Every structure is written in structure tokens, then in C-alpha cells.
């Protein structure tokens with residue numbers, strides 16, 4: 099069983115998220131499924147009238163565009179993912195620079211895997 | 220504030236809602252999950268409890284015949300009690316008393332040979 | 342000039358848990374607020390790497406000390422969906438009963454803390470006295486006062502006999518009497534009105550945009566409640582969300598107060614309809630595989646679990662989005678513009694649970 103989600107890349111991300119906002123969706127959260135040096139996979143969840151929709155973003159490397167400009171509430175979860183997975187969100191305000199839970203930029207992100215992100219069956 | 224005055228007065232002159240704890244301890248309810256004990260006579264050292272314990276505070280060693288329990292890491296969830304195939308674990312109707320030093324329960328268990336055939340699934 | 346930065350917390354008399362806010366103030370008015378965390382971070386999501394998926398039930402219960410049962414419920418429902426297991430009807434109704442007991446004691450706890458934040462000590466004590474009966478019900482029926490540990494994959498671990506349900510109903514009548522006696526104070530008292538009306542107001546569109554959940558959203562006029570999804574047995578019970586329009590601290594207080602009565606009503610309905618039968622189904626077969634999103638309504642709002650499993654004993658990824666995590670961004674909008682003396686009230690109005698937020 100997998101979650102039905104539109105697959106997008108980081109170029110399309112902001113446009114896709116803005117489309118959700120235009121539809122009046124509530125931003126639920128972002129889940130980082132896995133990340134390593136080759137890339138990362140993130141799920142964006144939106145809710146409208148109790149129905150969830152998802153976006154699945156795959157990025158190469160560890161740079162992700164921030165969606166704070168669209169949904170300002172995303173700052174907390176993006177900072178959390180920076181702490182846990184060592185990704186970088188571009189344009190994130192306020193940026194805690196991995197001090198939300200950890201000690202700072204030089205601490206090791208605990209969730210980052212050494213192998214590749216798990217591919218779906 | 221005015222609406223609260225009758226309640227406050229009633230509480231002030233009425234019966235105490237709390238109890239003086241160490242002198243009169245509270246009785247636990249019948250189904251409460253209290254102190255965990257193992258009946259050494261029934262235990263077959265199968266290790267099911269140790270595998271199912273979420274806080275991993277049980278260690279079972281067949282070779283040495285020891286059942287060990289770390290009461291300070293235990294969360295009293297009762298999972299081991301339900302998992303035990305021999306029914307040797309149970310929870311008492313009272314909590315562990317407060318102590319000054321960390322304790323560890325080490326139980327010497329002798330498994331009789333006719334019991335050792337019992338197998339179980341984790 | 343940047344004004345003065347005032348650290349609010351992590352240790353503050355009004356805060357039940359260590360939240361740190363950096364408040365930039367100008368005279369006595371807050372200009373901006375930046376939350377800071379990390380005081381109670383425990384890394385429970387990471388524990389999924391070394392605890393198998395059954396042991397994780399007890400771990401996720403410890404994400405939050407107040408809505409523990411509903412955390413386990415959400416997690417179990419997620420796994421049941423993955424493994425294709427249908428819990429028995431009796432288990433679904435029992436889950437509703439324990440969920441609503443949790444909501445009751447959580448809301449009573451919050452109303453007490455909120456009264457304390459206003460400096461209303463006698464109300465605080467009285468509400469907590471009422472709450473004690475619910476803790477007793479929890480202990481007598483589930484074995485523990487707070488962390489019930491009743492959920493398993495496929496059902497529940499405890500059952501209620503007819504004597505217990507009758508006792509629950511009579512205790513709930515007392516609880517209802519207890520908090521109804523407080524209703525005049527909570528809803529109409531001059532002090533409460535003065536401290537809460539018009540404070541920290543969020544409009545409907547703001548609340549939606551900030552991704553607020555639960556009573557925060559409902560106080561701003563959005564009728565959203567995950568119980569409408571009909572999980573457990575909610576689909577078979579009569580239920581309509583409590584909605585208020587003003588969006589201020591007073592409206593949030595009204596929503597939570599009205600939900601007390603609603604929870605009691607739901608428990609009565611569930612007990613009246615409680616079907617006979619087993620409390621759980623045996624779980625056989627392979628460990629779960631695939632990914633799933635599960636949601637449930639906690640006292641503080643929507644809780645979301647993302648579970649990814651690979652067919653092995655350990656989960657690939659467990660992500661818990663707790664309700665307070667979603668409500669914190671609203672603080673950065675509600676706090677600017679209010680007086681420093683009102684910060685505790687506005688802060689408490691989101692019902693912050695910091696252990697939840699940091700996990």
C-alpha cells in the first residue's frame with residue numbers, strides 16, 4: 099500500500115503548493131521520508147474538508163526550496179527537518195540553523211541514512 | 220469571582236478533598252497495574268517476556284537460569300504479563316514502595332526438564 | 342532600535358512545560374515572538390529503529406502525557422489499515438469511551454491551567470478536583486491513571502463489564518454536576534471575561550492559513566473535527582463539532598467547555614450502544630509493509646501519523662505530527678500587539694503541550 103501523491107521536483111514545488119493554497123487547503127505538515135547524500139524524499143500533506151492530498155517531492159542533493167513564503171506556518175516543520183535530516187531549506191525565515199533541537203550546524207542529523215533513500219516497491 | 224464564593228466557603232469548611240499520604244495511602248482499584256512479580260516456580264525461562272517488553276528492562280538467560288528485571292526502567296504496561304505463556308508473571312494491587320537506592324531483581328529459576336519442551340511465539 | 346528582547350520561559354510560573362519564547366517588546370507591548378525548543382526533546386520517532394512495531398505502541402503513548410491513549414489509537418489504526426485488520430465492533434466502541442475520557446480529563450486540566458494563568462486559583466483547584474474522578478475511572482478500567490496502555494493492533498486489551506459501565510455512568514453524572522456548577526464562573530465571570538475577551542483573536546482565514554487544528558480552528562468558526570472521519574465508532578454516534586465565531590481566548594475557552602458536555606454525551610451513547618463480542622482479533626501473518634497516513638482528533642486537535650514499513654520487524658519511518666506542533670506557528674501571529682501581562686493567557690489558549698511538540 100502506498101499513498102497516492104503527485105510526484106514533483108523542486109522546480110515545480112512552489113507552484114504546486116501555491117495551487118493548494120488557492121484552493122483553500124489547510125497546510126497540514128511535511129514529512130521527510132528519508133534522506134542521504136544522494137537525495138531526499140519529502141511528502142507535503144494538505145487538507146481540505148477532511149480530505150487529505152499529498153505531494154511527493156524528490157530532490158537530488160540536500161537543497162530544498164522553502165514554502166514559508168506561501169504558508170508561513172511551514173517554518174517550524176522545515177526547521178525540524180533541517181535538524182533531523184540535515185537538509186537545507188532555501189528562503190526559510192526564521193532559520194534556526196539546526197538549533198531547534200540540536201546544538202548547531204556541526205551536529206550530526208540523527209535521521210540521515212548512510213545508504214540511499216528507500217525506493218518504493 | 221463572586222460566583223466562586225459559595226464554592227470556596229464550602230470547601231473551606233467542608234471535608235478535606237486530599238488525604239495525608241504516607242499515613243493513609245490510597246487503595247488501588249482492582250484492575251490496577253501495580254508491582255510486577257515473577258513466580259519462580261512457574262517460569263520456564265522462555266524469554267517471551269524479554270522479547271515483548273517495550274522498555275527492554277527484562278533479561279532472561281537460560282544458561283545461567285536467571286530472570287532479571289530492572290524495576291526502574293519498567294513502565295508497568297503489563298505487556299509481559301499478557302505475553303507470558305506459563306502465566307508466571309503477575310502484577311500486584313500495589314505500587315512498588317519508594318526506595319533510596321536503585322534495585323535490580325535477579326531471580327534464580329530452575330526449569331524442570333519436562334517443562335522445557337514448551338515453545339512459544341513472540 | 343530593536344527594543345528589548347525578553348526571554349519568556351523555559352521556566353515560568355505559568356508554563357506547565359518548558360517552552361521558550363523570545364519576546365521582543367516595546368514598552369509593555371509585544372512586537373514579535375520567536376519560539377525556541379529543545380528542552381524536552383526525546384527522539385521518540387528515532388526509537389522506531391530499535392523497537393519493533395508492537396513495542397512502539399507503548400512508545401508512542403509516551404509522546405504525550407495527556408492524550409496518550411489517542412496516540413496509541415492513531416498508531417494502531419494506521420497499522421491496522423496497513424495490515425488489513427478490522428478491529429471488532431466492541432473494541433471500536435471501547436476505544437471511543439477511553440478516547441472521550443481522555444478528552445474530558447485533558448480539557449478539565451486545560452481549563453484549570455487556564456484559570457491558573459489568569460490568576461484564578463480557586464477555580465483551578467475546583468476543576469482539578471472534578472478531574473480526579475476521571476483519573477479514577479481510568480485507573481479502575483484500564484489499570485493506569487494516565488497512560489492507559491489499552492490499545493493493541495486489532496483491538497483493545499481490557500474490557501468493561503456491566504458493573505463498570507454503570508459505575509462509569511454514575512461517576513460521569515457527578516463529573517457533569519461538578520463542572521456545570523463552574524459554568525457560570527467560566528463563562529460569565531467578570532475576571533474571566535476581562536482577561537480573555539478579544540485577546541489573541543484569529544480570524545477564520547488566518548486560522549486556516551496558519552494551519553491551526555482542533556479547538557483553535559473551531560473557535561475561529563471552522564467546523565473541522567477529525568472525529569467526523571468516523572474512525573473507531575464515531576461514525577455510528579451522533580456528533581457535531583462545537584463551533585464558535587470570535588476566535589479569541591474566550592471563544593477557545595467556550596469551545597473546550599462545551600466539549601466537556603459533548604464528550605460525556607458521546608460516552609453515554611457509546612455505552613448504550615456497546616455491542617457484545619470479543620475485544621480484539623488475533624493478529625497473524627507478516628509484519629506490515631507499505632506506507633499509510635492515519636489521523637485522529639486529540640483533545641488539542643488533529644494528530645497525524647505517517648508510517649512507512651518494509652515488511653520487517655522495524656518500521657522504516659514513523660512521523661508524528663502532534664496538534665501543538667501545528668498550533669505553535671499561530672503564536673507568532675497572535676502575540677504581537679498584545680500586552681506582556683496577557684502573554685500567559687494567550688499562550689495557554691493554544692493548550693501547549695511541549696513534550697508532544699518535540700517528541
Ligand code: SF4
Pocket residue numbers: 257261262263264265266267268269279286302303304305306307308
Ligand atoms: S515469559 Fe514467563 S515463562 Fe517466559 S521467561 Fe518470561 S516470565 Fe518466564
Ligand code: SF4
Pocket residue numbers: 255271272273274275276277292293294295296297298299300
Ligand atoms: S510491565 Fe511492561 S515495561 Fe514492565 S517489564 Fe513488563 S513489559 Fe516491560
